[in-house]
Amino acid sequence: MSVPWTDAAAEAIARLVSSRTGFTYALQHPAKTEEGIRRAMEIRGSSSMPAYLRTLQDEPKAMDQLVDELTIRETYFFREPRHFDFIREHIVPETRRQHGEEHVFRAWSAGCASGEEAYSLAILVDQAGVGDRASVLGTDISHAALDTARAGRFRDWSLRGAGSGFLARYFRARGPAWELIDPIRRRVRFSFLNLALDSYPSHVSGTFGMDLILCRNVLIYFDAWTVEQVTKRLAASLAPGGWLVTASSDPTPGRNAGLVPHVTEHGVFYQRPVETMVAEVPEVVRPAPIQRATVKPMRPVTPRSDPVEPPDTPEARYERARKALRQGDYEQVLELVPDLGGNTDACRLRIDALANQRGPDAAVAAASQALRLHPLSTTLHFRHAVLLSSLGHLDASEEALRRVIYLDRGLAVAHFALGAIHWRLRRLDAARRSYRTAARLSADVPPESELPLADGQTAGALAAAAQRHLASLGGQEEAIPA
Ligand SMILES: C[S@@+](CC[C@H](N)C(=O)[O-])C[C@H]1O[C@@H](n2cnc3c(N)ncnc32)[C@H](O)[C@@H]1O
Incomplete structure (x- = not known):
C-alpha cells in the first residue's frame, strides 16, 4: 500500500x-x-x-x-547491449537494403536523459560505417539533462558499459571526465520535447520519418492511457518499415499504435508495417511529402523512363516527381527536378527530396536559394521555417514563420507551427495566442476541408490538436471566438 x-x-x-x-x-x-x-x-x-x-x-x-x-535520469552508454546488437546486425543493414546507400539513417532517442543513449546510436552508426549518412535526435523533458547531453562530457559511471578500445576511439580525457570527440557530438541534435503532448510527429521538431526510435525506460513512468497515446504518436513518427525499441521492463505499446511486434533472441522490437500509407497516419502538422511515403520496392510503379510518353513538358516532369516523392524515390525526384530554376512547386519538390536524401542542411541551403527567386512564396517560407526548426534554429524558424503570416494571416498551419516554436522557447503566453489563432482559423472552415500548406491535414484535426495544446497549457477555458 x-x-x-x-x-x-x-x-x-x-x-x-x-x-x-x-x-x-x-x-x-x-x-x-x-x-x-x-x-x-x-x-x-x-x-x-x-x-x-x-x-x-x-x-x-x-x-x-x-x-x-x-524525473529519474539513470542512463549509461550502450545500456541493454542486446538492443544495440539488434540495431547493428538487423535494423541498420535492413534499412540500407530498403532505401539504398545514399539514404540518411534517421534515429531518435526519445527521453534521452543526459544523452548517453543518443550518443551510443551515433557511435553505433559510425562503427557500422554509415556515420556520415546518419542523423540522431535526442529529446527530453528535462532542460538540465539536455544541457549535460549537449556538453558531451561523461564520468566513468556513464561509461561502465564501454570497453577501453571504445573509450580511446571516441573520447578524450578531460580531467576527471571523458569528452566525446567532435564528429560524434555533431551527429546528435538535442532538443526539448514533452512526449505527453500532442506535438509530434512534426516537421517543426524534426520528429518524422524515423528509421529507428528508442524510447526506453520512459513509458514506465506513464499510466496506461498515456502509454497508448505516446506509442501511437511514436509509431506515426516512424517511416514505414521503421522500428520502435522500448526497454525490456517497459509496458508494451498500445494496440492502436499499429506496430508489429518481433520476438527475437535480442528482445521484442516493434516495427511499423511497410505498407502503411502516410494518409492513414494522424499527424499534427504534416507537410506529407517530406515524410517517406514508402520504400524502394515500390519503385517499379514509376519507371524512370517511359518509352511511350517521354517527359517533354515541365508540368509532366513535375507530376512524375510528385509521384516519385510520394513513393520515397528521392533520387528520381532530384533527377526530374535537377535545379531550382522552375516554379515554386518544383522548388518545393526538390527541397523535400533533398531533406530526405541529403539531410536538412542541404535542404535549408536550397530553400534559401529558392526564396531569393520567389520571395513571396508562402510555401517556400513555410518549408524553410520547418527545416530551420528541425535543425534547432528556432529564432530563424520563427522569423520565417512570421514572414509566412505577414504574407497570409489566414494560414492556420503557420500559426500552429509558431505556437510550437513559442512553446519550445518557453514563451507560454505567446504559444497560447498562436494556438488560439490556429484553432480559430481552422474552425472557420468545414472540419473535413484540407488546409493550405498542411498537405492533407484537415481543418478539424488541426483545430483539435490546437485545442489539446491549449488544454495542456492551461488555456482551454478561454472560448474560441466565432
Ligand atoms: C530513466 S531515463 C531513460 C534514459 C534512456 N532512455 C535510457 O533508457 O537509458 C528517463 C527519462 O525520461 C524523461 N521523461 C520523463 N517524462 C518525460 C516526458 N513526458 N517527455 C519526455 N521525456 C520524459 C526523463 O526526464 C528522463 O530523462
Whole structure:
C-alpha cells in the first residue's frame, strides 16, 4: 500500500505535474514525490507549499526545476547491449537494403536523459560505417539533462558499459571526465520535447520519418492511457518499415499504435508495417511529402523512363516527381527536378527530396536559394521555417514563420507551427495566442476541408490538436471566438 500524501498541496502539485508532463508516476508515489517537491522548493527558497503551487502554475522555469527533481535520469552508454546488437546486425543493414546507400539513417532517442543513449546510436552508426549518412535526435523533458547531453562530457559511471578500445576511439580525457570527440557530438541534435503532448510527429521538431526510435525506460513512468497515446504518436513518427525499441521492463505499446511486434533472441522490437500509407497516419502538422511515403520496392510503379510518353513538358516532369516523392524515390525526384530554376512547386519538390536524401542542411541551403527567386512564396517560407526548426534554429524558424503570416494571416498551419516554436522557447503566453489563432482559423472552415500548406491535414484535426495544446497549457477555458 502506498503512503498517503502528508500535504494536500503536494497532491495538487503532483496532479499539475502529471497533467503537464504525463509523469503519472508522481501521483502514484507520494513519498518520493513529496521529497522531490521539498528539494525543488529548497532550491527556490520557498517554504510554503500552496505558494509554491501558485508559482508552478505561472512560471515555466519553476516547473522545469521540479521536473528535474522528480524525473529519474539513470542512463549509461550502450545500456541493454542486446538492443544495440539488434540495431547493428538487423535494423541498420535492413534499412540500407530498403532505401539504398545514399539514404540518411534517421534515429531518435526519445527521453534521452543526459544523452548517453543518443550518443551510443551515433557511435553505433559510425562503427557500422554509415556515420556520415546518419542523423540522431535526442529529446527530453528535462532542460538540465539536455544541457549535460549537449556538453558531451561523461564520468566513468556513464561509461561502465564501454570497453577501453571504445573509450580511446571516441573520447578524450578531460580531467576527471571523458569528452566525446567532435564528429560524434555533431551527429546528435538535442532538443526539448514533452512526449505527453500532442506535438509530434512534426516537421517543426524534426520528429518524422524515423528509421529507428528508442524510447526506453520512459513509458514506465506513464499510466496506461498515456502509454497508448505516446506509442501511437511514436509509431506515426516512424517511416514505414521503421522500428520502435522500448526497454525490456517497459509496458508494451498500445494496440492502436499499429506496430508489429518481433520476438527475437535480442528482445521484442516493434516495427511499423511497410505498407502503411502516410494518409492513414494522424499527424499534427504534416507537410506529407517530406515524410517517406514508402520504400524502394515500390519503385517499379514509376519507371524512370517511359518509352511511350517521354517527359517533354515541365508540368509532366513535375507530376512524375510528385509521384516519385510520394513513393520515397528521392533520387528520381532530384533527377526530374535537377535545379531550382522552375516554379515554386518544383522548388518545393526538390527541397523535400533533398531533406530526405541529403539531410536538412542541404535542404535549408536550397530553400534559401529558392526564396531569393520567389520571395513571396508562402510555401517556400513555410518549408524553410520547418527545416530551420528541425535543425534547432528556432529564432530563424520563427522569423520565417512570421514572414509566412505577414504574407497570409489566414494560414492556420503557420500559426500552429509558431505556437510550437513559442512553446519550445518557453514563451507560454505567446504559444497560447498562436494556438488560439490556429484553432480559430481552422474552425472557420468545414472540419473535413484540407488546409493550405498542411498537405492533407484537415481543418478539424488541426483545430483539435490546437485545442489539446491549449488544454495542456492551461488555456482551454478561454472560448474560441466565432
Ligand atoms: C530513466 S531515463 C531513460 C534514459 C534512456 N532512455 C535510457 O533508457 O537509458 C528517463 C527519462 O525520461 C524523461 N521523461 C520523463 N517524462 C518525460 C516526458 N513526458 N517527455 C519526455 N521525456 C520524459 C526523463 O526526464 C528522463 O530523462
